[in-house]
Amino acid sequence: MKRQGIAEALRDGIAEEMTRDSSVFCIGEDIGVPGGWGGAFTVTLGLSDKFPGRIIDTPIAELGFTGMAVGAAMMGMRPIADMQYGDFLFLASDQLINNAAKMRYMSGGTIKVPMVMRAPIGATGRGSQHAQSMERYFTGVPGLKVVAVSTAYDAKGILKAAVRDDNPVMIFEHKLLYGSKGARAEPGAVDATSDIPEEDYVVPLDRAVVRRDGQHVTILGWLLMAHFAAQAAEQLAKEGIEAEVIDVRSLSPIDYDTIGASIRKTGRVIIVEEGPKTGGVSAEIAAGIMEHCGESLQAPVVRVASPDVPVPFSPILENAYRPDVARIVAAARNLTQS
Amino acid sequence: MTTTSQSGAAHPAAPSSDRAFLLGLYQRIVLIREFEERVKFLFLEGTMPGTIHQCQGQEATAVGVCAALQAGDYITSTFRGHGHALAKGLSVQELLDELYGATTGCCKGKGGSMHMGNMDKGMVPGIAIVAGGIPLAAGMALAFKLQKKPQVVACFFGDGAVAEGAFHEGVNMAAIWNLPVVLVCENNLYGASTHIGKVMKNPKISDRAASYGFRGETVDGNDVLAVLAAAQRAVEECRAGKGPVLLELLTYRRTGHSRRDACHYQPKDEREAWFARDPITRFAEVLLARPDVKQADLDAIKAKIEAEIQTAVVNAQQAPQPTLANLTEDVFA
Ligand SMILES: Cc1ncc(C[n+]2csc(CCOP(=O)(O)OP(=O)(O)O)c2C)c(N)n1
Ligand SMILES: [Mg+2]
Numbered sequence: 001m002k003r004q005g006i007a008e009a010l011r012d013g014i015a016e017e018m019t020r021d022s023s024v025f026c027i028g029e030d031i032g033v034p035g036g037w038g039g040a041f042t043v044t045l046g047l048s049d050k051f052p053g054r055i056i057d058t059p060i061a062e063l064g065f066t067g068m069a070v071g072a073a074m075m076g077m078r079p080i081a082d083m084q085y086g087d088f089l090f091l092a093s094d095q096l097i098n099n100a101a102k103m104r105y106m107s108g109g110t111i112k113v114p115m116v117m118r119a120p121i122g123a124t125g126r127g128s129q130h131a132q133s134m135e136r137y138f139t140g141v142p143g144l145k146v147v148a149v150s151t152a153y154d155a156k157g158i159l160k161a162a163v164r165d166d167n168p169v170m171i172f173e174h175k176l177l178y179g180s181k182g183a184r185a186e187p188g189a190v191d192a193t194s195d196i197p198e199e200d201y202v203v204p205l206d207r208a209v210v211r212r213d214g215q216h217v218t219i220l221g222w223l224l225m226a227h228f229a230a231q232a233a234e235q236l237a238k239e240g241i242e243a244e245v246i247d248v249r250s251l252s253p254i255d256y257d258t259i260g261a262s263i264r265k266t267g268r269v270i271i272v273e274e275g276p277k278t279g280g281v282s283a284e285i286a287a288g289i290m291e292h293c294g295e296s297l298q299a300p301v302v303r304v305a306s307p308d309v310p311v312p313f314s315p316i317l318e319n320a321y322r323p324d325v326a327r328i329v330a331a332a333r334n335l336t337q338s
Numbered sequence: 339m340t341t342t343s344q345s346g347a348a349h350p351a352a353p354s355s356d357r358a359f360l361l362g363l364y365q366r367i368v369l370i371r372e373f374e375e376r377v378k379f380l381f382l383e384g385t386m387p388g389t390i391h392q393c394q395g396q397e398a399t400a401v402g403v404c405a406a407l408q409a410g411d412y413i414t415s416t417f418r419g420h421g422h423a424l425a426k427g428l429s430v431q432e433l434l435d436e437l438y439g440a441t442t443g444c445c446k447g448k449g450g451s452m453h454m455g456n457m458d459k460g461m462v463p464g465i466a467i468v469a470g471g472i473p474l475a476a477g478m479a480l481a482f483k484l485q486k487k488p489q490v491v492a493c494f495f496g497d498g499a500v501a502e503g504a505f506h507e508g509v510n511m512a513a514i515w516n517l518p519v520v521l522v523c524e525n526n527l528y529g530a531s532t533h534i535g536k537v538m539k540n541p542k543i544s545d546r547a548a549s550y551g552f553r554g555e556t557v558d559g560n561d562v563l564a565v566l567a568a569a570q571r572a573v574e575e576c577r578a579g580k581g582p583v584l585l586e587l588l589t590y591r592r593t594g595h596s597r598r599d600a601c602h603y604q605p606k607d608e609r610e611a612w613f614a615r616d617p618i619t620r621f622a623e624v625l626l627a628r629p630d631v632k633q634a635d636l637d638a639i640k641a642k643i644e645a646e647i648q649t650a651v652v653n654a655q656q657a658p659q660p661t662l663a664n665l666t667e668d669v670f671a
Pocket of ligand 1: 029060062084088091417418466467468469495496497498499526528529530595
């Protein structure tokens with residue numbers, strides 16, 4: 001067992017997969033430069049020394065290197081692509097959505113695209129173009145698996161499962177959860193460290209996880225919001241409100257077994273999402289809940305999300321943009337009193 | 339270093355021998371340096387929020403290009419836009435206010451360091467997506483052409499942008515329609531931590547222009563008069579319907595890519611060689627070679643700038659912060 005943050009756990013997970021399988025390689029911007037940072041958040045730091053030629057630094061060309069990851073995957077490699085900031089996925093999205101996601105289907109089931117795309121998201125004082133919650137744009141794209149990791153344990157296990165999966169998998173990570181160190185440390189970072197076992201393990205790509213048991217209300221979140229939901233639950237417990245906290249983790253597909261079991265127990269649900277409310281993943285989850293266990297609801301679904309605006313720079317506005325513990329607590333109070 | 343332009347020779351039409359004009363250029367360059375150094379201090383000290391991408395060492399590119407523009411002309415910029423903004427005439431105050439997230443900032447605190455701009459002063463808020471400003475600038479130039487206006491747009495981007503699809507698409511369309519856009523590539527040898535030698539087979543960026551059928555030139559970007567002269571030629575051609583023009587300005591970033599980056603990927607000898615070619619010291623030498631410029635003149639310029647920045651910092655730290663009502667404003671026109 002060792003205590004690690006997400007960046008370290010991902011680094012070890014990548015290294016172990018590269019050792020295990022020579023077809024695994026990493027591709028992206030500034031990921032292996034000597035004297036550099038190991039990617040924007042230190043995930044690949046030091047790996048270029050360990051795996052010469054297999055940590056591939058690219059020009060600033062997201063569409064290009066993503067397409068190359070797709071092509072290499074079709075030819076039997078298992079690329080792990082690194083998007084420096086999730087916002088740049090818009091540039092890569094043609095290759096991801098039109099090629100990676102559809103290749104299997106268009107080819108009548110003959111082609112495999114076993115690639116991983118990792119991307120950090122989250123509003124972190126950088127302004128509108130380095131802040132967006134990008135998972136909403138990729139959930140619901142048939143042929144893509146989408147996961148979001150909020151603890152170091154999950155990050156490593158999900159990374160490994162994603163590398164071994166024969167389909168394109170997108171892993172979303174949060175800038176405030178990496179636990180990046182030194183000059184790359186993030187102000188406002190939240191502790192997402194875990195005890196990491198020595199032995200090999202995977203975490204399935206299609207399961208949510210209950211982080212805290214409770215019977216009064218279910219709170220769903222992922223990435224930073226899973227942490228804020230857990231913090232809110234602690235406060236609520238002091239008021240006698242027992243919240244069950246679920247880290248949704250798998251955004252496509254969504255695990256309605258785990259979510260449904262909780263809602264059948266609590267009858268009340270709050271979905272917390274960083275990112276504009278309209279058209280978010282929480283909208284999909286809310287609709288799914290209605291279909292899977294709507295009859296168990298004792299009150300309408302509640303969403304706590306960002307307003308429908310671009311991410312503002314000013315810290316005051318950014319803090320108001322990003323759902324926080326206080327808003328979750330208030331929503332839970334309201335809902336349990338209804 | 340591959341410098342193909344005639345170094346230092348200003349365009350005949352430029353008032354480049356005019357003392358006041360030259361001291362004005364010097365003032366702008368020093369202003370940018372002092373501004374950036376102060377911002378770095380405020381950031382490291384922890385009082386300034388956000389992230390920063392700074393341009394110490396690259397001041398002459400911004401100043402030389404913007405000095406060739408006229409009122410009514412525009413620039414587009416990047417995440418590294420503080421220098422472009424000051425060169426285009428944005429005030430120290432509106433920039434500092436923006437960096438502090440105040441409502442009096444040039445973008446009301448909504449943009450921040452990576453999105454500095456002010457349309458009244460001819461600067462589109464910085465585009466922080468590498469190369470994202472290139473098609474945009476070409477589009478602005480298309481509008482000028484369709485509107486039969488004489489304006490030009492100078493589009494700043496880095497060496498890293500040349501590898502993006504947006505560069506190719508935007509530049510090609512600017513070329514086929516002869517659009518009035520000066521494509522200003524600030525080649526500082528690095529895109530983030532990556533040296534251009536690793537990501538380009540042909541590192542001479544100005545060569546790209548020929549493949550699209552227009553003119554490009556490589557210029558010593560740390561020589562403000564050389565930049566000015568090249569920019570004046572380019573602007574003139576663009577106004578005459580012979581655009582676009584690609585200017586590759588060779589320069590060097592003295593500071594980190596962003597935040598607390600210690601630049602361990604820049605070799606020491608390379609840093610020293612470029613530090614010896616600093617745009618401020620070089621221009622000061624040119625000026626001091628004139629009989630009518632004394633060191634005291636330059637010192638006075640710097641002292642005045644320091645005082646201006648000091649006042650602006652104090653103001654910015656007390657500038658009005660937004661309220662929640664501001665959060666949902668400005669989404670739609
Ligand atoms: C599309 C896109 N990809 C990656 C980045 C991250 N990034 C920001 S600046 C930068 C390097 C840009 O290099 P260059 O264009 O040479 O400009 P410089 O930083 O040298 O001014 C990178 C990779 C980005 N902002 N946008
Ligand atoms: Mg550069």
